[in-house]
């Protein structure tokens with residue numbers, strides 16, 4: 065019987081999904097879709113995700129799930145023993161889902177504007193300004209989240225959740241010096257997540273030396 069299939073690539077949003085699957089010890093096949101050769105634009109992958117973006121998780125019954133938070137929510141609910149999200153219907157779960165959506169809608173999306181500004185303007189001369197504004201927007205949202213964090217090291221204290229995994233990934237895409245200086249609680253969360261063996265291995269696959 066086929067199992068889970070994750071389509072991903074180095075230094076993309078598949079990093080959080082790999083991390084969640086590793087933390088929950090979910091067996092899966094990893095199918096690399098090269099961003100170097102734009103394999104995500106090929107018909108085979110477009111048939112899986114018409115947005116031509118990574119990640120995409122195919123469930124054992126063939127259901128395709130895209131969009132990071134939807135994939136993370138599915139993993140949390142399908143593997144509750146891993147306790148990577150509070151119980152469905154609880155206030156804690158509403159808080160969890162709130163901040164996951166916040167990170168996805170505001171921060172991840174702004175990071176795309178930062179990296180691909182030409183997609184967000186019809187005037188190529190404006191691209192640098194679009195990118196600079198996106199950086200400021202990312203920083204603003206990091207500061208909002210910084211104010212929400214308690215004693216940590218994770219969002220819900222000692223217990224890792226999907227918010228931490230997603231935020232940990234996003235931390236890889238901001239300036240490390242800015243993060244340490246401006247958002248010490250988020251930086252502490254990042255370090256605590258990176259110290260977990262499962263996440264350290266994923267971090268190395270994404271940001272370590274290429275094979």
Ligand SMILES: N[C@@H](CCC(=O)N[C@@H](CS)C(=O)NCC(=O)O)C(=O)O
Pocket residue numbers: 075076077078104116117118119130131132133168172176
């Ligand atoms: N909203 C999507 C965004 C995914 C996304 O932007 N993925 C990037 C890699 S980090 C990608 O595949 N980009 C290829 C492209 O847009 O051409 C999600 O949350 O999964």
